[in-house]
Amino acid sequence: MSHAHGTRIQEFIGDPVSEAPVVGREKLEEIFQDIQADMRFDHELNGCLNCGICTATCPSAHYYDYSPREIVQLLWTENLEGIYDAMQEKIWACAQCYTCAARCPFGNSPGGLVMLMREVAIKHGMESARNVLRPFSRVMLKLISTGNQLAPDMISKDAFPDWGPNISKVDAPLATLRRAIPVPTLHTTKTAWEVNLKTSVELYTIWEETGVLDSLKTIDTNLFDVISDIMDEKRDDWQDFLDDQEDEDDE
Ligand code: SF4
Ligand code: SF4
Structure with a gap:
Protein backbone atom coordinates (compact mmCIF):
# COMPACT_ATOMS: atom_id res chain seq x y z
CA MET A 1 0.00 0.00 0.00
CA SER A 2 1.49 3.33 -1.04
CA HIS A 3 1.60 6.59 0.85
CA ALA A 4 -0.38 8.16 -2.01
CA HIS A 5 -3.13 5.62 -1.39
CA GLY A 6 -3.00 6.43 2.30
CA THR A 7 -3.39 10.12 1.58
CA ARG A 8 -6.40 9.41 -0.64
CA ILE A 9 -8.10 7.44 2.15
CA GLN A 10 -7.41 10.22 4.62
CA GLU A 11 -8.94 12.72 2.17
CA PHE A 12 -12.12 10.64 1.83
CA ILE A 13 -12.42 10.34 5.57
CA GLY A 14 -11.67 13.97 6.42
CA ASP A 15 -10.93 15.25 9.87
CA PRO A 16 -12.67 12.87 12.27
CA VAL A 17 -12.18 14.85 15.43
CA SER A 18 -13.75 18.08 14.22
CA GLU A 19 -16.52 16.34 12.23
CA ALA A 20 -17.58 13.81 14.85
CA PRO A 21 -20.95 14.95 16.14
CA VAL A 22 -21.58 14.91 19.84
CA VAL A 23 -23.86 11.99 20.67
CA GLY A 24 -25.67 11.10 23.86
CA ARG A 25 -25.17 8.06 26.05
CA GLU A 26 -28.30 6.42 24.70
CA LYS A 27 -27.03 6.58 21.12
CA LEU A 28 -23.59 5.25 22.15
CA GLU A 29 -25.27 2.29 23.86
CA GLU A 30 -27.47 1.65 20.86
CA ILE A 31 -24.43 1.56 18.55
CA PHE A 32 -22.56 -0.84 20.82
CA GLN A 33 -25.62 -3.06 21.20
CA ASP A 34 -25.91 -3.25 17.42
CA ILE A 35 -22.29 -4.40 17.20
CA GLN A 36 -22.70 -6.88 20.05
CA ALA A 37 -26.00 -8.25 18.76
CA ASP A 38 -24.41 -9.57 15.57
CA MET A 39 -24.02 -13.35 15.74
CA ARG A 40 -20.37 -13.02 14.64
CA PHE A 41 -19.43 -10.86 17.65
CA ASP A 42 -18.98 -13.64 20.22
CA HIS A 43 -17.16 -15.77 17.70
CA GLU A 44 -14.68 -13.04 16.88
CA LEU A 45 -14.02 -11.67 20.35
CA ASN A 46 -12.97 -14.15 23.02
CA GLY A 47 -11.02 -11.91 25.36
CA CYS A 48 -7.88 -9.86 24.85
CA LEU A 49 -4.43 -10.03 26.41
CA ASN A 50 -3.52 -6.61 25.03
CA CYS A 51 -0.39 -8.32 23.72
CA GLY A 52 -0.25 -6.35 20.47
CA ILE A 53 0.58 -9.30 18.20
CA CYS A 54 -2.29 -8.29 15.92
CA THR A 55 -0.94 -4.76 15.55
CA ALA A 56 2.60 -6.01 14.97
CA THR A 57 1.40 -8.12 12.02
CA CYS A 58 -1.15 -5.62 10.66
CA PRO A 59 -0.12 -3.95 7.36
CA SER A 60 -2.51 -1.04 7.88
CA ALA A 61 -0.96 -0.26 11.26
CA HIS A 62 2.27 0.54 9.41
CA TYR A 63 0.65 3.24 7.28
CA TYR A 64 -2.19 4.70 9.32
CA ASP A 65 -2.96 5.89 12.79
CA TYR A 66 -4.62 2.54 13.35
CA SER A 67 -4.17 -0.40 15.69
CA PRO A 68 -6.30 -3.57 15.76
CA ARG A 69 -5.19 -4.07 19.37
CA GLU A 70 -6.76 -0.74 20.26
CA ILE A 71 -10.01 -1.62 18.46
CA VAL A 72 -10.28 -4.98 20.23
CA GLN A 73 -9.51 -3.39 23.60
CA LEU A 74 -12.23 -0.77 23.08
CA LEU A 75 -14.78 -3.52 22.41
CA TRP A 76 -13.51 -5.83 25.15
CA THR A 77 -13.62 -3.09 27.79
CA GLU A 78 -16.91 -1.73 26.38
CA ASN A 79 -15.48 1.76 25.99
CA LEU A 80 -18.51 3.25 24.25
CA GLU A 81 -17.04 6.70 23.54
CA GLY A 82 -13.83 5.13 22.21
CA ILE A 83 -15.81 2.75 19.99
CA TYR A 84 -17.78 5.65 18.56
CA ASP A 85 -14.61 7.70 17.97
CA ALA A 86 -12.90 4.77 16.24
CA MET A 87 -15.90 4.51 13.91
CA GLN A 88 -15.32 8.09 12.72
CA GLU A 89 -12.05 7.16 11.01
CA LYS A 90 -9.91 4.32 12.27
CA ILE A 91 -12.09 1.37 11.30
CA GLN A 96 -9.49 -6.80 5.68
CA CYS A 97 -6.52 -9.09 5.08
CA TYR A 98 -7.16 -11.10 8.30
CA THR A 99 -3.48 -11.56 9.11
CA CYS A 100 -4.45 -10.56 12.65
CA ALA A 101 -7.01 -13.36 12.94
CA ALA A 102 -4.38 -15.94 12.04
CA ARG A 103 -2.02 -14.72 14.78
CA CYS A 104 -4.16 -13.81 17.81
CA PRO A 105 -3.51 -16.22 20.71
CA PHE A 106 -7.16 -15.79 21.79
CA GLY A 107 -8.53 -16.68 18.39
CA ASN A 108 -9.97 -13.20 17.98
CA SER A 109 -10.58 -11.70 14.58
CA PRO A 110 -9.87 -7.97 14.84
CA GLY A 111 -10.50 -7.61 11.10
CA GLY A 112 -13.87 -9.34 11.51
CA LEU A 113 -14.78 -7.04 14.38
CA VAL A 114 -13.87 -4.05 12.24
CA MET A 115 -16.23 -5.38 9.57
CA LEU A 116 -19.07 -5.48 12.12
CA MET A 117 -18.31 -1.92 13.19
CA ARG A 118 -18.33 -0.80 9.55
CA GLU A 119 -21.72 -2.39 8.98
CA VAL A 120 -23.10 -0.64 12.05
CA ALA A 121 -21.53 2.67 10.91
CA ILE A 122 -23.44 2.26 7.64
CA LYS A 123 -26.64 1.32 9.45
CA HIS A 124 -26.41 4.50 11.50
CA GLY A 125 -25.62 6.59 8.41
CA MET A 126 -22.35 7.86 9.86
CA GLU A 127 -20.59 10.54 7.83
CA SER A 128 -17.37 8.48 7.83
CA ALA A 129 -19.19 5.65 6.02
CA ARG A 130 -20.65 8.05 3.45
CA ASN A 131 -17.26 9.61 2.77
CA VAL A 132 -15.40 6.34 2.40
CA LEU A 133 -18.04 4.69 0.18
CA ARG A 134 -18.86 7.70 -2.04
CA PRO A 135 -16.06 7.05 -4.58
CA PHE A 136 -17.34 3.50 -5.05
CA SER A 137 -20.88 4.39 -6.17
CA ARG A 138 -20.18 3.36 -9.79
CA VAL A 139 -18.93 0.00 -8.56
CA MET A 140 -21.99 -0.40 -6.32
CA LEU A 141 -24.32 0.50 -9.17
CA LYS A 142 -22.90 -2.25 -11.38
CA LEU A 143 -22.63 -4.75 -8.56
CA ILE A 144 -26.19 -4.34 -7.33
CA SER A 145 -27.86 -3.90 -10.72
CA THR A 146 -26.04 -6.78 -12.46
CA GLY A 147 -24.51 -8.93 -9.71
CA ASN A 148 -21.13 -8.42 -11.41
CA GLN A 149 -18.75 -5.56 -11.16
CA LEU A 150 -15.80 -6.98 -13.01
CA ALA A 151 -15.51 -9.31 -15.97
CA PRO A 152 -12.26 -11.13 -16.85
CA VAL A 170 -2.06 -11.70 -14.23
CA ASP A 171 -1.95 -10.31 -17.75
CA ALA A 172 0.46 -12.80 -19.30
CA PRO A 173 -1.53 -16.05 -19.21
CA LEU A 174 -4.96 -14.42 -19.13
CA ALA A 175 -5.95 -15.31 -22.68
CA THR A 176 -5.25 -18.97 -21.89
CA LEU A 177 -6.97 -18.76 -18.54
CA ARG A 178 -10.07 -17.25 -20.11
CA ARG A 179 -10.32 -20.12 -22.56
CA ALA A 180 -9.89 -22.53 -19.66
CA ILE A 181 -12.89 -21.16 -17.77
CA PRO A 182 -15.79 -23.19 -19.09
CA VAL A 183 -18.43 -20.59 -18.40
CA PRO A 184 -19.17 -18.37 -21.41
CA THR A 185 -20.69 -15.64 -19.26
CA LEU A 186 -17.37 -15.07 -17.54
CA HIS A 187 -15.56 -14.20 -20.74
CA THR A 188 -16.68 -10.72 -21.68
CA THR A 189 -17.95 -7.57 -20.09
CA LYS A 190 -21.02 -7.55 -22.27
CA THR A 191 -22.22 -10.99 -21.27
CA ALA A 192 -21.16 -10.50 -17.65
CA TRP A 193 -23.27 -7.38 -17.38
CA GLU A 194 -26.23 -8.60 -19.40
CA THR A 210 -30.77 -9.15 3.39
CA GLY A 211 -31.00 -5.42 4.12
CA VAL A 212 -28.43 -4.38 1.48
CA LEU A 213 -30.86 -1.89 -0.03
CA ASP A 214 -31.74 -0.44 3.38
CA SER A 215 -28.03 0.14 4.00
CA LEU A 216 -27.65 1.75 0.60
CA LYS A 217 -30.61 4.05 1.24
CA THR A 218 -29.01 5.16 4.49
CA ILE A 219 -25.71 6.21 2.97
CA ASP A 220 -26.51 7.16 -0.64
CA THR A 221 -30.10 8.13 -1.41
CA ASN A 222 -29.38 9.11 -5.02
CA LEU A 223 -27.78 5.79 -5.84
CA PHE A 224 -30.63 4.01 -4.06
CA ASP A 225 -33.15 5.86 -6.27
CA VAL A 226 -31.25 5.00 -9.46
CA ILE A 227 -31.01 1.33 -8.51
CA SER A 228 -34.68 1.22 -7.45
CA ASP A 229 -35.70 2.54 -10.89
CA ILE A 230 -33.60 -0.13 -12.61
CA MET A 231 -35.17 -2.79 -10.40
CA ASP A 232 -38.72 -1.57 -10.99
CA GLU A 233 -38.16 -1.62 -14.73
CA LYS A 234 -36.75 -5.14 -14.74
CA ARG A 235 -39.48 -6.40 -12.42
CA ASP A 236 -42.10 -4.98 -14.81
CA ASP A 237 -40.35 -6.70 -17.72
CA TRP A 238 -40.32 -9.96 -15.77
CA GLN A 239 -44.02 -9.63 -14.95
CA ASP A 240 -44.79 -8.94 -18.63
CA PHE A 241 -42.85 -12.07 -19.54
CA LEU A 242 -44.82 -14.14 -17.02
CA ASP A 243 -48.12 -12.70 -18.28
CA ASP A 244 -47.15 -13.56 -21.88
CA GLN A 245 -46.33 -17.09 -20.80
CA GLU A 246 -49.72 -17.40 -19.11
CA ASP A 247 -51.51 -16.10 -22.20
CA GLU A 248 -49.66 -18.61 -24.38
CA ASP A 249 -50.63 -21.45 -22.02
CA ASP A 250 -54.28 -20.39 -22.19
CA GLU A 251 -54.32 -20.48 -25.97
S1 SF4 B 1 -6.67 -9.17 19.83
FE1 SF4 B 1 -5.39 -10.96 20.21
S2 SF4 B 1 -3.39 -10.44 19.29
FE2 SF4 B 1 -4.54 -8.52 19.49
S3 SF4 B 1 -3.92 -7.66 21.46
FE3 SF4 B 1 -5.76 -8.89 21.85
S4 SF4 B 1 -5.02 -10.93 22.42
FE4 SF4 B 1 -3.29 -9.84 21.45
S1 SF4 C 1 -7.64 -7.59 8.82
FE1 SF4 C 1 -6.37 -7.41 10.68
S2 SF4 C 1 -4.23 -7.44 9.99
FE2 SF4 C 1 -5.50 -7.03 8.18
S3 SF4 C 1 -5.57 -4.80 8.05
FE3 SF4 C 1 -7.37 -5.38 9.24
S4 SF4 C 1 -6.76 -5.32 11.39
FE4 SF4 C 1 -4.87 -5.27 10.12
Missing part, protein backbone atom coordinates in the same frame (compact mmCIF):
# COMPACT_ATOMS: atom_id res chain seq x y z
CA TRP A 92 -11.87 2.40 7.63
CA ALA A 93 -8.09 1.92 7.61
CA CYS A 94 -8.31 -1.88 7.93
CA ALA A 95 -7.43 -3.72 4.72
CA ASP A 153 -11.76 -9.16 -20.05
CA MET A 154 -11.63 -5.96 -18.02
CA ILE A 155 -8.49 -7.14 -16.24
CA SER A 156 -5.64 -5.55 -18.13
CA LYS A 157 -2.41 -3.78 -17.25
CA ASP A 158 -3.84 -0.42 -18.29
CA ALA A 159 -6.99 -0.73 -16.21
CA PHE A 160 -5.19 -1.70 -12.99
CA PRO A 161 -2.00 0.34 -12.68
CA ASP A 162 -2.46 0.32 -8.91
CA TRP A 163 -1.74 -3.43 -8.89
CA GLY A 164 1.89 -2.54 -9.53
CA PRO A 165 4.36 -4.89 -11.25
CA ASN A 166 2.27 -7.93 -10.27
CA ILE A 167 -0.31 -7.06 -12.90
CA SER A 168 2.07 -8.48 -15.53
CA LYS A 169 1.71 -11.92 -13.90
CA VAL A 195 -27.82 -10.72 -16.75
CA ASN A 196 -30.76 -13.02 -17.34
CA LEU A 197 -33.99 -11.25 -16.35
CA LYS A 198 -35.09 -13.91 -13.85
CA THR A 199 -31.63 -13.89 -12.24
CA SER A 200 -31.77 -10.09 -11.93
CA VAL A 201 -35.14 -10.20 -10.22
CA GLU A 202 -33.88 -12.89 -7.85
CA LEU A 203 -30.81 -10.79 -7.06
CA TYR A 204 -32.98 -7.78 -6.22
CA THR A 205 -35.03 -9.90 -3.86
CA ILE A 206 -31.83 -11.02 -2.12
CA TRP A 207 -30.54 -7.43 -1.82
CA GLU A 208 -33.90 -6.45 -0.32
CA GLU A 209 -34.32 -9.38 2.06
Whole structure:
Protein backbone atom coordinates (compact mmCIF):
# COMPACT_ATOMS: atom_id res chain seq x y z
CA MET A 1 0.00 0.00 0.00
CA SER A 2 1.49 3.33 -1.04
CA HIS A 3 1.60 6.59 0.85
CA ALA A 4 -0.38 8.16 -2.01
CA HIS A 5 -3.13 5.62 -1.39
CA GLY A 6 -3.00 6.43 2.30
CA THR A 7 -3.39 10.12 1.58
CA ARG A 8 -6.40 9.41 -0.64
CA ILE A 9 -8.10 7.44 2.15
CA GLN A 10 -7.41 10.22 4.62
CA GLU A 11 -8.94 12.72 2.17
CA PHE A 12 -12.12 10.64 1.83
CA ILE A 13 -12.42 10.34 5.57
CA GLY A 14 -11.67 13.97 6.42
CA ASP A 15 -10.93 15.25 9.87
CA PRO A 16 -12.67 12.87 12.27
CA VAL A 17 -12.18 14.85 15.43
CA SER A 18 -13.75 18.08 14.22
CA GLU A 19 -16.52 16.34 12.23
CA ALA A 20 -17.58 13.81 14.85
CA PRO A 21 -20.95 14.95 16.14
CA VAL A 22 -21.58 14.91 19.84
CA VAL A 23 -23.86 11.99 20.67
CA GLY A 24 -25.67 11.10 23.86
CA ARG A 25 -25.17 8.06 26.05
CA GLU A 26 -28.30 6.42 24.70
CA LYS A 27 -27.03 6.58 21.12
CA LEU A 28 -23.59 5.25 22.15
CA GLU A 29 -25.27 2.29 23.86
CA GLU A 30 -27.47 1.65 20.86
CA ILE A 31 -24.43 1.56 18.55
CA PHE A 32 -22.56 -0.84 20.82
CA GLN A 33 -25.62 -3.06 21.20
CA ASP A 34 -25.91 -3.25 17.42
CA ILE A 35 -22.29 -4.40 17.20
CA GLN A 36 -22.70 -6.88 20.05
CA ALA A 37 -26.00 -8.25 18.76
CA ASP A 38 -24.41 -9.57 15.57
CA MET A 39 -24.02 -13.35 15.74
CA ARG A 40 -20.37 -13.02 14.64
CA PHE A 41 -19.43 -10.86 17.65
CA ASP A 42 -18.98 -13.64 20.22
CA HIS A 43 -17.16 -15.77 17.70
CA GLU A 44 -14.68 -13.04 16.88
CA LEU A 45 -14.02 -11.67 20.35
CA ASN A 46 -12.97 -14.15 23.02
CA GLY A 47 -11.02 -11.91 25.36
CA CYS A 48 -7.88 -9.86 24.85
CA LEU A 49 -4.43 -10.03 26.41
CA ASN A 50 -3.52 -6.61 25.03
CA CYS A 51 -0.39 -8.32 23.72
CA GLY A 52 -0.25 -6.35 20.47
CA ILE A 53 0.58 -9.30 18.20
CA CYS A 54 -2.29 -8.29 15.92
CA THR A 55 -0.94 -4.76 15.55
CA ALA A 56 2.60 -6.01 14.97
CA THR A 57 1.40 -8.12 12.02
CA CYS A 58 -1.15 -5.62 10.66
CA PRO A 59 -0.12 -3.95 7.36
CA SER A 60 -2.51 -1.04 7.88
CA ALA A 61 -0.96 -0.26 11.26
CA HIS A 62 2.27 0.54 9.41
CA TYR A 63 0.65 3.24 7.28
CA TYR A 64 -2.19 4.70 9.32
CA ASP A 65 -2.96 5.89 12.79
CA TYR A 66 -4.62 2.54 13.35
CA SER A 67 -4.17 -0.40 15.69
CA PRO A 68 -6.30 -3.57 15.76
CA ARG A 69 -5.19 -4.07 19.37
CA GLU A 70 -6.76 -0.74 20.26
CA ILE A 71 -10.01 -1.62 18.46
CA VAL A 72 -10.28 -4.98 20.23
CA GLN A 73 -9.51 -3.39 23.60
CA LEU A 74 -12.23 -0.77 23.08
CA LEU A 75 -14.78 -3.52 22.41
CA TRP A 76 -13.51 -5.83 25.15
CA THR A 77 -13.62 -3.09 27.79
CA GLU A 78 -16.91 -1.73 26.38
CA ASN A 79 -15.48 1.76 25.99
CA LEU A 80 -18.51 3.25 24.25
CA GLU A 81 -17.04 6.70 23.54
CA GLY A 82 -13.83 5.13 22.21
CA ILE A 83 -15.81 2.75 19.99
CA TYR A 84 -17.78 5.65 18.56
CA ASP A 85 -14.61 7.70 17.97
CA ALA A 86 -12.90 4.77 16.24
CA MET A 87 -15.90 4.51 13.91
CA GLN A 88 -15.32 8.09 12.72
CA GLU A 89 -12.05 7.16 11.01
CA LYS A 90 -9.91 4.32 12.27
CA ILE A 91 -12.09 1.37 11.30
CA TRP A 92 -11.87 2.40 7.63
CA ALA A 93 -8.09 1.92 7.61
CA CYS A 94 -8.31 -1.88 7.93
CA ALA A 95 -7.43 -3.72 4.72
CA GLN A 96 -9.49 -6.80 5.68
CA CYS A 97 -6.52 -9.09 5.08
CA TYR A 98 -7.16 -11.10 8.30
CA THR A 99 -3.48 -11.56 9.11
CA CYS A 100 -4.45 -10.56 12.65
CA ALA A 101 -7.01 -13.36 12.94
CA ALA A 102 -4.38 -15.94 12.04
CA ARG A 103 -2.02 -14.72 14.78
CA CYS A 104 -4.16 -13.81 17.81
CA PRO A 105 -3.51 -16.22 20.71
CA PHE A 106 -7.16 -15.79 21.79
CA GLY A 107 -8.53 -16.68 18.39
CA ASN A 108 -9.97 -13.20 17.98
CA SER A 109 -10.58 -11.70 14.58
CA PRO A 110 -9.87 -7.97 14.84
CA GLY A 111 -10.50 -7.61 11.10
CA GLY A 112 -13.87 -9.34 11.51
CA LEU A 113 -14.78 -7.04 14.38
CA VAL A 114 -13.87 -4.05 12.24
CA MET A 115 -16.23 -5.38 9.57
CA LEU A 116 -19.07 -5.48 12.12
CA MET A 117 -18.31 -1.92 13.19
CA ARG A 118 -18.33 -0.80 9.55
CA GLU A 119 -21.72 -2.39 8.98
CA VAL A 120 -23.10 -0.64 12.05
CA ALA A 121 -21.53 2.67 10.91
CA ILE A 122 -23.44 2.26 7.64
CA LYS A 123 -26.64 1.32 9.45
CA HIS A 124 -26.41 4.50 11.50
CA GLY A 125 -25.62 6.59 8.41
CA MET A 126 -22.35 7.86 9.86
CA GLU A 127 -20.59 10.54 7.83
CA SER A 128 -17.37 8.48 7.83
CA ALA A 129 -19.19 5.65 6.02
CA ARG A 130 -20.65 8.05 3.45
CA ASN A 131 -17.26 9.61 2.77
CA VAL A 132 -15.40 6.34 2.40
CA LEU A 133 -18.04 4.69 0.18
CA ARG A 134 -18.86 7.70 -2.04
CA PRO A 135 -16.06 7.05 -4.58
CA PHE A 136 -17.34 3.50 -5.05
CA SER A 137 -20.88 4.39 -6.17
CA ARG A 138 -20.18 3.36 -9.79
CA VAL A 139 -18.93 0.00 -8.56
CA MET A 140 -21.99 -0.40 -6.32
CA LEU A 141 -24.32 0.50 -9.17
CA LYS A 142 -22.90 -2.25 -11.38
CA LEU A 143 -22.63 -4.75 -8.56
CA ILE A 144 -26.19 -4.34 -7.33
CA SER A 145 -27.86 -3.90 -10.72
CA THR A 146 -26.04 -6.78 -12.46
CA GLY A 147 -24.51 -8.93 -9.71
CA ASN A 148 -21.13 -8.42 -11.41
CA GLN A 149 -18.75 -5.56 -11.16
CA LEU A 150 -15.80 -6.98 -13.01
CA ALA A 151 -15.51 -9.31 -15.97
CA PRO A 152 -12.26 -11.13 -16.85
CA ASP A 153 -11.76 -9.16 -20.05
CA MET A 154 -11.63 -5.96 -18.02
CA ILE A 155 -8.49 -7.14 -16.24
CA SER A 156 -5.64 -5.55 -18.13
CA LYS A 157 -2.41 -3.78 -17.25
CA ASP A 158 -3.84 -0.42 -18.29
CA ALA A 159 -6.99 -0.73 -16.21
CA PHE A 160 -5.19 -1.70 -12.99
CA PRO A 161 -2.00 0.34 -12.68
CA ASP A 162 -2.46 0.32 -8.91
CA TRP A 163 -1.74 -3.43 -8.89
CA GLY A 164 1.89 -2.54 -9.53
CA PRO A 165 4.36 -4.89 -11.25
CA ASN A 166 2.27 -7.93 -10.27
CA ILE A 167 -0.31 -7.06 -12.90
CA SER A 168 2.07 -8.48 -15.53
CA LYS A 169 1.71 -11.92 -13.90
CA VAL A 170 -2.06 -11.70 -14.23
CA ASP A 171 -1.95 -10.31 -17.75
CA ALA A 172 0.46 -12.80 -19.30
CA PRO A 173 -1.53 -16.05 -19.21
CA LEU A 174 -4.96 -14.42 -19.13
CA ALA A 175 -5.95 -15.31 -22.68
CA THR A 176 -5.25 -18.97 -21.89
CA LEU A 177 -6.97 -18.76 -18.54
CA ARG A 178 -10.07 -17.25 -20.11
CA ARG A 179 -10.32 -20.12 -22.56
CA ALA A 180 -9.89 -22.53 -19.66
CA ILE A 181 -12.89 -21.16 -17.77
CA PRO A 182 -15.79 -23.19 -19.09
CA VAL A 183 -18.43 -20.59 -18.40
CA PRO A 184 -19.17 -18.37 -21.41
CA THR A 185 -20.69 -15.64 -19.26
CA LEU A 186 -17.37 -15.07 -17.54
CA HIS A 187 -15.56 -14.20 -20.74
CA THR A 188 -16.68 -10.72 -21.68
CA THR A 189 -17.95 -7.57 -20.09
CA LYS A 190 -21.02 -7.55 -22.27
CA THR A 191 -22.22 -10.99 -21.27
CA ALA A 192 -21.16 -10.50 -17.65
CA TRP A 193 -23.27 -7.38 -17.38
CA GLU A 194 -26.23 -8.60 -19.40
CA VAL A 195 -27.82 -10.72 -16.75
CA ASN A 196 -30.76 -13.02 -17.34
CA LEU A 197 -33.99 -11.25 -16.35
CA LYS A 198 -35.09 -13.91 -13.85
CA THR A 199 -31.63 -13.89 -12.24
CA SER A 200 -31.77 -10.09 -11.93
CA VAL A 201 -35.14 -10.20 -10.22
CA GLU A 202 -33.88 -12.89 -7.85
CA LEU A 203 -30.81 -10.79 -7.06
CA TYR A 204 -32.98 -7.78 -6.22
CA THR A 205 -35.03 -9.90 -3.86
CA ILE A 206 -31.83 -11.02 -2.12
CA TRP A 207 -30.54 -7.43 -1.82
CA GLU A 208 -33.90 -6.45 -0.32
CA GLU A 209 -34.32 -9.38 2.06
CA THR A 210 -30.77 -9.15 3.39
CA GLY A 211 -31.00 -5.42 4.12
CA VAL A 212 -28.43 -4.38 1.48
CA LEU A 213 -30.86 -1.89 -0.03
CA ASP A 214 -31.74 -0.44 3.38
CA SER A 215 -28.03 0.14 4.00
CA LEU A 216 -27.65 1.75 0.60
CA LYS A 217 -30.61 4.05 1.24
CA THR A 218 -29.01 5.16 4.49
CA ILE A 219 -25.71 6.21 2.97
CA ASP A 220 -26.51 7.16 -0.64
CA THR A 221 -30.10 8.13 -1.41
CA ASN A 222 -29.38 9.11 -5.02
CA LEU A 223 -27.78 5.79 -5.84
CA PHE A 224 -30.63 4.01 -4.06
CA ASP A 225 -33.15 5.86 -6.27
CA VAL A 226 -31.25 5.00 -9.46
CA ILE A 227 -31.01 1.33 -8.51
CA SER A 228 -34.68 1.22 -7.45
CA ASP A 229 -35.70 2.54 -10.89
CA ILE A 230 -33.60 -0.13 -12.61
CA MET A 231 -35.17 -2.79 -10.40
CA ASP A 232 -38.72 -1.57 -10.99
CA GLU A 233 -38.16 -1.62 -14.73
CA LYS A 234 -36.75 -5.14 -14.74
CA ARG A 235 -39.48 -6.40 -12.42
CA ASP A 236 -42.10 -4.98 -14.81
CA ASP A 237 -40.35 -6.70 -17.72
CA TRP A 238 -40.32 -9.96 -15.77
CA GLN A 239 -44.02 -9.63 -14.95
CA ASP A 240 -44.79 -8.94 -18.63
CA PHE A 241 -42.85 -12.07 -19.54
CA LEU A 242 -44.82 -14.14 -17.02
CA ASP A 243 -48.12 -12.70 -18.28
CA ASP A 244 -47.15 -13.56 -21.88
CA GLN A 245 -46.33 -17.09 -20.80
CA GLU A 246 -49.72 -17.40 -19.11
CA ASP A 247 -51.51 -16.10 -22.20
CA GLU A 248 -49.66 -18.61 -24.38
CA ASP A 249 -50.63 -21.45 -22.02
CA ASP A 250 -54.28 -20.39 -22.19
CA GLU A 251 -54.32 -20.48 -25.97
S1 SF4 B 1 -6.67 -9.17 19.83
FE1 SF4 B 1 -5.39 -10.96 20.21
S2 SF4 B 1 -3.39 -10.44 19.29
FE2 SF4 B 1 -4.54 -8.52 19.49
S3 SF4 B 1 -3.92 -7.66 21.46
FE3 SF4 B 1 -5.76 -8.89 21.85
S4 SF4 B 1 -5.02 -10.93 22.42
FE4 SF4 B 1 -3.29 -9.84 21.45
S1 SF4 C 1 -7.64 -7.59 8.82
FE1 SF4 C 1 -7.37 -5.38 9.24
S2 SF4 C 1 -6.76 -5.32 11.39
FE2 SF4 C 1 -6.37 -7.41 10.68
S3 SF4 C 1 -4.23 -7.44 9.99
FE3 SF4 C 1 -5.50 -7.03 8.18
S4 SF4 C 1 -5.57 -4.80 8.05
FE4 SF4 C 1 -4.87 -5.27 10.12
